[in-house]
Amino acid sequence: MSSLYDFLETNSLYIVLLIVLIIWVGIFGYLRSLDKKIKKLEEK
Numbered sequence: 001m002s003s004l005y006d007f008l009e010t011n012s013l014y015i016v017l018l019i020v021l022i023i024w025v026g027i028f029g030y031l032r033s034l035d036k037k038i039k040k041l042e043e044k
Contacts, residue, residue, distance in 0.1 A: 008015065
């Protein structure tokens with residue numbers, strides 16, 4: 001278990017960047033799906 005804490009301490013910046021990247025990808029995917037739904041409604 002201590003090796004996990006050592007890993008988190010030495011790579012905390014990369015872990016934060018990974019989490020932020022995942023959040024941005026999720027926001028981008030949500031906006032893209034929302035845009036597709038809006039385009040379908042505009043066509044009707």
